[in-house]
Amino acid sequence: DTEVTQTPKHLVMGMTNKKSLKCEQHMGHRAMYWYKQKAKKPPELMFVYSYEKLSINESVPSRFSPECPNSSLLNLHLHALQPEDSALYLCATQEGANTGELFFGEGSRLTVL
């Protein structure tokens, strides 16, 4: 059982829709991540939050907007996406800086029509 919970598991949206992906953890980890993974490719880093502050943005288009309301929650707001944004979006947590291990959720499979 994963201790990082992502919802929804599947999401289908049109290019004009606004939707959000959610991630929740109760491990007390202070770093939270969003990764994007296309089929047969490795996860690609999008955003890193450390102590609820955005510390890394890997030049992600503004149609993806992250939010960290508190230490347990991480959201990814989606607006005006393109079909090529269809992918598996993975949330991961880490105890803190320099502790190595990333723990992933099961992912949210996004399809943009």
Add this chain to the structure above:
Amino acid sequence: GQQLNQSPQSMFIQEGEDVSMNCTSSSIFNTWLWYKQDPGEGPVLLIALYKAGELTSNGRLTAQFGITRKDSFLNISASIPSDVGIYFCAGQDTGGFKTIFGAGTRLFVKA
């Protein structure tokens, strides 16, 4: 930017065989991680390595952190059908927040 070269891309083996895969980098990493991912699921951590030269086992899995800090390997002994999946190496930089993934090794095990 930093890149990891993971090989082989895929492996087709018979149940019971041993498997070896590795990752190399032009950059030094402080941490090496090995993950397994099943279809439609998130990656699951198998082994974490923190020290150059470190050799760590987890059941039938053994991984080593290269002494140059630029490479790592993962061995799976006596493979079984449930070992099927994609194995990713991942390196973490000195800052601790940027974890870079290799391209993955797809493992197929024939019973």
